[in-house]
Every structure is written in structure tokens, then in C-alpha cells.
Amino acid sequence: MLGHVDVRDLIGGRAAWTTNGMPTDGQVGDARRIAQFVQRARSVSIDATIADVIALGDLRYAIPVLGPDDVVLGAVQPAARALPDTTPVEKAMNPAPGTIRPDVRVDDVAEQLRTDNLDHVLVTTVSGVLVGIVVTDELHV
């Protein structure tokens, strides 16, 4: 570019940045992004058992099951506590939990969660890495 020695092209442009949960500036910026409402999610690894899930304590929401690099491989619903302690989470988890990206606008998420009657949803990057959890009642829109 115009005599520059080292120019890199960001694949996917601005959207690639925001879908990885990284911040932006500007008049609109991140103000209405769901990333502002994400809470830390307790999680277990793919080699955990239901005993590990129970050990996390109060289970009101699904517990993400993580593989290498914190990629979400599934989610264990609170009802799974009733299973034998030794049950591998791999056998108890939903292998395809619904997730959203951190760059979506909060109004859109709130509307969708209420339409689907969901009280929470997991947030991941575009690569599937866990960012956290969004609780419907915490979305003050």
C-alpha cells in the first residue's frame, strides 16, 4: 500500500474483531453489545464427571463442557445432577447447545431469548471459545 513495507489485511474486517469479543470505540461502539452483559460461566472439562458438575454448587443454568483451548463441546443441564456421580459429562451433555457471539446487540438477544423462553445462553467467540453466559433477567433493555 503506497510504499509501505509491511501491510496486513485483517480477514473479515471489523466483524472478525468484534466476534472475538474484542472492544471497539466510537459513538455506538460496544455500548449495546451483549459483551457488556456477559458473566463468567462456571465450566467443566470434557473428561469430568457429574460429581465435578455437582461440586460447582448452585446450578441454575447449563454448565459448559470445554475441550482444549476452552472450546465449548457441549453443555450439561442442571437436571443432570440426578445422574450417578460417576457419569461422564461427555455422555450427559447436550452436544450442540445454543450459543451467541459477543458482538450481537443486546436488544436482539433479549428479544430472541424471551421469544424462545430461555433464561440464559452461552456466549462464545466465532471459534467456539467460551466467553461466558448471559442471563435473560440481567438484560435491562
Added chain:
Amino acid sequence: MSVPKRIDALQAHALLARGAQLVDVLPRSIYDQEHLPGAISLPLETLDRLAAEKALDPQKTTVVYCFDQH
């Protein structure tokens, strides 16, 4: 003229942390609404050598981005 090397967002983040300069070539109105932290606005429709020389250091690594299509 060499073709810019394509990088993903995490690679861009790492380069910026090491001092690379960041250029937003979107229209100014879109830049004003939202842009990556530290990005310099050089809208493609008005970009020329003079504007680039004025705003950028040609010896530094430059990361350029648009919206989501190129």
C-alpha cells in the same frame, strides 16, 4: 507491489500490541460510529499517497481493515 498478507483478528491484536499501526478504510461516517481502538481513518474513496504519507509511518507494520467483506 506485493499483496498484503492476510491475518485473523488474534494475529492483528498481537501485531497491534507490538506497535503496528491500524487503518480503517471504511467511510468516515461508519468509522465515527464504530472503529477498532486506535484505528486511523483513511476512507478508501479518498485515500491517496498524500493522505497515507501524512497519517502513517511507512516503516511500521500496517494492519488494514474494512467491514466484513473485501
